Amino acid sequence: MTQDRIDDVWGERTPHARGTEWPTRVDLHLHDGVREEEVERWVQSACLLCSNGCGVDIAVKDGRMVGVRGRATDRVNHGRLGPKGLYGSTPWASSPDRLTRPLVREDGRLVETDWETAMGRIVAESTRLLEEKGPLSHGFYTSGQLFLEEYYVQAVVGKAGVGTPHMDGNTRLCTATAAAAFKESFGTDGQPGAYDDIEHCDAVFLYGHNMAETQTVLWARILDRTRGEDPPKVVCVDPRRTAVAEEAERTGGVHLRPRVGTNLALMNALTREVLENDWVDRDYVEAHTIGYDDLVATVAPYTPEEAERICGTPADDVRRAARIFGESEAVLSTVLQGFYQSHQATAASVAVHNLHLLRGMLGRPGAGVLQMNGQPTAQNNRETGADGDLTGFRNWDNPQHVRELAEQWNVDPMTIPHWAPPTHAMQIFSYAEAGTIGLLWISATNPAVSMPESARIRRILGGDQCFVVVQDLFLTETAELADVVLPAAGWGEKTGCFTNVDRTVHLSEKAVDPPGEARSDLDIFVAYADAMGFTDEDGEPLVKWRTPEEVFDAWREATRGRPIDYTGLSYDKLRGPSGIPWPVDEEHPDGTVRLYADGVFPTQTEVCETFGHDLVTGAAHTEEEHRALRPDGRAFLKGAPYSPPHEEPSEDFPLRYTTGRTVYHFHTRTKTGRAKRLDDAAPDAWVQLCASDAEARGVADGDWVLVESPRGSIEVRARIGPVMEGAVFAPFHYGHWDPTGLCPDAETRQANELTMTVWDPVSKQPTFKTAACQVTKVRTDERRR
Amino acid sequence: MPHLSTYVGLADHSEETLADSFRTIADGHAHVADVFHTCRMLAGWCDDHRSRLSEAVERYGEQDDVDEPERLHAAGLAEPREGEIGLLRDLQDLHVLATLVQTTWVVIAQGAQGLRDEELLEIAQHCRGETERQLSWLTTRMKTAAPQALIVAP
Numbered sequence A: 001m002t003q004d005r006i007d008d009v010w011g012e013r014t015p016h017a018r019g020t021e022w023p024t025r026v027d028l029h030l031h032d033g034v035r036e037e038e039v040e041r042w043v044q045s046a047c048l049l050c051s052n053g054c055g056v057d058i059a060v061k062d063g064r065m066v067g068v069r070g071r072a073t074d075r076v077n078h079g080r081l082g083p084k085g086l087y088g089s090t091p092w093a094s095s096p097d098r099l100t101r102p103l104v105r106e107d108g109r110l111v112e113t114d115w116e117t118a119m120g121r122i123v124a125e126s127t128r129l130l131e132e133k134g135p136l137s138h139g140f141y142t143s144g145q146l147f148l149e150e151y152y153v154q155a156v157v158g159k160a161g162v163g164t165p166h167m168d169g170n171t172r173l174c175t176a177t178a179a180a181a182f183k184e185s186f187g188t189d190g191q192p193g194a195y196d197d198i199e200h201c202d203a204v205f206l207y208g209h210n211m212a213e214t215q216t217v218l219w220a221r222i223l224d225r226t227r228g229e230d231p232p233k234v235v236c237v238d239p240r241r242t243a244v245a246e247e248a249e250r251t252g253g254v255h256l257r258p259r260v261g262t263n264l265a266l267m268n269a270l271t272r273e274v275l276e277n278d279w280v281d282r283d284y285v286e287a288h289t290i291g292y293d294d295l296v297a298t299v300a301p302y303t304p305e306e307a308e309r310i311c312g313t314p315a316d317d318v319r320r321a322a323r324i325f326g327e328s329e330a331v332l333s334t335v336l337q338g339f340y341q342s343h344q345a346t347a348a349s350v351a352v353h354n355l356h357l358l359r360g361m362l363g364r365p366g367a368g369v370l371q372m373n374g375q376p377t378a379q380n381n382r383e384t385g386a387d388g389d390l391t392g393f394r395n396w397d398n399p400q401h402v403r404e405l406a407e408q409w410n411v412d413p414m415t416i417p418h419w420a421p422p423t424h425a426m427q428i429f430s431y432a433e434a435g436t437i438g439l440l441w442i443s444a445t446n447p448a449v450s451m452p453e454s455a456r457i458r459r460i461l462g463g464d465q466c467f468v469v470v471q472d473l474f475l476t477e478t479a480e481l482a483d484v485v486l487p488a489a490g491w492g493e494k495t496g497c498f499t500n501v502d503r504t505v506h507l508s509e510k511a512v513d514p515p516g517e518a519r520s521d522l523d524i525f526v527a528y529a530d531a532m533g534f535t536d537e538d539g540e541p542l543v544k545w546r547t548p549e550e551v552f553d554a555w556r557e558a559t560r561g562r563p564i565d566y567t568g569l570s571y572d573k574l575r576g577p578s579g580i581p582w583p584v585d586e587e588h589p590d591g592t593v594r595l596y597a598d599g600v601f602p603t604q605t606e607v608c609e610t611f612g613h614d615l616v617t618g619a620a621h622t623e624e625e626h627r628a629l630r631p632d633g634r635a636f637l638k639g640a641p642y643s644p645p646h647e648e649p650s651e652d653f654p655l656r657y658t659t660g661r662t663v664y665h666f667h668t669r670t671k672t673g674r675a676k677r678l679d680d681a682a683p684d685a686w687v688q689l690c691a692s693d694a695e696a697r698g699v700a701d702g703d704w705v706l707v708e709s710p711r712g713s714i715e716v717r718a719r720i721g722p723v724m725e726g727a728v729f730a731p732f733h734y735g736h737w738d739p740t741g742l743c744p745d746a747e748t749r750q751a752n753e754l755t756m757t758v759w760d761p762v763s764k765q766p767t768f769k770t771a772a773c774q775v776t777k778v779r780t781d782e783r784r785r
Numbered sequence B: 001m002p003h004l005s006t007y008v009g010l011a012d013h014s015e016e017t018l019a020d021s022f023r024t025i026a027d028g029h030a031h032v033a034d035v036f037h038t039c040r041m042l043a044g045w046c047d048d049h050r051s052r053l054s055e056a057v058e059r060y061g062e063q064d065d066v067d068e069p070e071r072l073h074a075a076g077l078a079e080p081r082e083g084e085i086g087l088l089r090d091l092q093d094l095h096v097l098a099t100l101v102q103t104t105w106v107v108i109a110q111g112a113q114g115l116r117d118e119e120l121l122e123i124a125q126h127c128r129g130e131t132e133r134q135l136s137w138l139t140t141r142m143k144t145a146a147p148q149a150l151i152v153a154p
Helices: A085-089 A115-132 A148-162 A177-187 A214-227 A241-249 A263-276 A283-287 A292-299 A306-311 A315-327 A345-358 A378-384 A399-409 A425-434 A456-464 A521-532 A548-559 A625-627 A677-681 A691-696 B004-030 B033-060 B082-115 B118-152
Strands: A028-032 A041-046 A057-063 A064-069 A105-108 A107-112 A137-140 A167-169 A203-207 A235-239 A254-256 A331-335 A368-371 A439-443 A467-472 A486-489 A496-499 A504-509 A654-658 A687-690 A703-708 A712-722 A729-732 A771-779
Touching: A028 A292, A041 A687, A064 A085, A085 A214, A085 A677, A105 A115, A105 A345, A105 A548, A115 A137, A115 A439, A115 A486, A115 A521, A137 A148, A148 A167, A148 A399, A148 A496, A148 A521, A167 A425, A177 A345, A177 A368, A177 B118, A203 A345, A214 A241, A235 A241, A241 A254, A254 A315, A263 A292, A263 A315, A263 A345, A283 A345, A306 A315, A331 A345, A345 A368, A378 A496, A399 A548, A399 A729, A425 A439, A425 A456, A425 B118, A496 A548, A496 A687, A687 A771, A691 A712, A712 A771, B004 B082, B033 B118, B082 B118
Parallel strands: A137 A167, A137 A439, A203 A235, A203 A331, A235 A254, A331 A368, A439 A467, A467 A486, A654 A729, A687 A712
Antiparallel strands: A028 A064, A041 A057, A057 A064, A105 A107, A105 A486, A496 A504, A654 A771, A687 A729, A703 A712, A703 A771
């Protein structure tokens, strides 16, 4: 089948009516010159290149991955794949610049070595630090790209082996707010809704979520509804006029354009309108929520006119959007980085839950919330506790939960750090900056490009105060700064599970061998644990598992009785036609499509994952305070007043800088940059500004501009486009690595040179979307001269 | 009501001292992003408390010269300390100051109850609630900072 998903991103439409099943359409892509009949094996997996988690089969020929095909039977994608999945899934694997041997730093340079030498250096440094300073000298910064089994082992090694609270992931940069918002509203992490809600809703609200570019297959699913019979209305909240915004206008919905950093004021106004017009399900609120009166008082000042004053969004648009929410019978809300990476992130995301709770719109077909992830494995990071959470959605502040884990791992509960909230990524890097973290282990992520104020991060990683270990597929911008680099196996080169946004668990089978001496992340963590001699209370090895399936079986036990219950799943079961959404247990042997259908939430003091936080300050509530509220299975309605963003425009920096992902690249382009078709489609960075801001600066489309903030600058091409006046948009995650060596802006294009070191008080997610900047023209587009 | 006015004066002055101290600590630890931004925000809450109280100050007056005022006044934090352990100690000092403010509002609320002054009661209760949130944040932040500062920091 020939197809061009570069120009035709979402593929041909398969429209259908409300309440009918999404038709199947199988997408396929094979490397140039490979014919379908030449494929030797198809190996079951799921796509890793956005959070949608589409079911795929990997094509194998001559021991290499040569393409992918969507799985027609999978509940997530019904056979479809997007441009990243099609073109970016496999080419990286056979790229000639794969890491195939470990590297160690000698006289300032990284040189090839063997595993024994590389692991020996790590173990020596680790042992020395543990003896001299103890576990707090170690930090682990992990990915959203490992498999469930690898995260689980990493969590065990970090929490019960080393015993450090300094564990976090790249997930902190993308999904931490989703998790935090769930915990604040519903007691634990866990997505209430399902992708199937698209087939049943009569309105879709996308909050800070450019789904058309970030989750193209899910957007195709929405387009197939909006182009079919009885379509839903789309409401879009975004400072840019995206394809989502256009669809909002086409379907009779609304495009709300809040000024960057003002989401919460807009949400408060929407909430107030729903209350004022009494679009409230009184019985549901009475029976299943607490906090109503406080919420009413909090949002009272936010009239539509006040929202217009703060956000720049016309008051009538706010009224229209609220009416759509209030008068629809089944609303699906989706949220992403426009909220998560912006000011007052958790409060704004919780406000989405508030709207659904007020209308009783959870747990039934079409009435759902999807707080998105950035990648399908990030959810596993949260579940297993390789990031800042406690394994199995347990509460670090609940001694019984800690005891359960200690029993599971057969260690002293005091080994497991639980005296304070786990250390978040930005704090980990600050400790590494100060040298109080002396060993920082980074797996499969590229903070030198992805973190805010990236020049500072490169200084920290490149300094002598902290020993840096990086395991990855390539010599990334981060790996270049490491003391030891470990070559890792990637997707298709190892076996493991991962879980997407709507809790669907997929098994991804090993299709080919990794190149050279590269090893799976699981093998690397196990090797470290063994070499360090980490043992349990009986003197047995702490990590007793050697294969992914053994780890999975141990993980199932760690989830028993928790809201996230995997006990009914097995590798055999996952080899079936489709992924399966958790919880899967005796009661739900085939999985659970929607949570909270009964309106009962895991908020009991003994069950919940957190006792909650002050949404404004981030102060943690105590167990006594939580108990006194007697939530007893009711959800929390929680509000917060709006406050201005941390950095407002000034005379020197009069524009608002915001960043985001675009359709042809994923993360720091480690994989997508090595896929020729994706790289050709988006080879370099750019900034978008509106026509009036461009004109005022004498900037024409394609001209080179300097974009400066108080922290740094980039020099890239300008695109004049439909972004809100006063705002400047830059695609994030272009680093200095360039596959062709031909990009003139490769050294000056990193969007995060400009962003701020500041984070949300509750989720600790860095703010990438509010900084003040100035744009000046550097030179005219040479192509026009 | 000389003693109520003494306490009104105490609330006014100690909120001012707390605001100044939050700003001193914010600037002194400006590289610790969350401390910098949160302390400045919490200083703003103190300013707001003082402006809410101003109406009561007009009605009851402020007295700070009766009954051994030096025992009532708390000194602010003039100088920030350095490093991770310095931050911990500074947060602890802020907590001591905020506790004085919090109990001052408790006492004023009791006086307002006795006088059936609903306006003053509402002000005192509102401000006490926010001061308790300031205390919660300080406790949370100290718990977070303590292990590294106590065990690993130089």
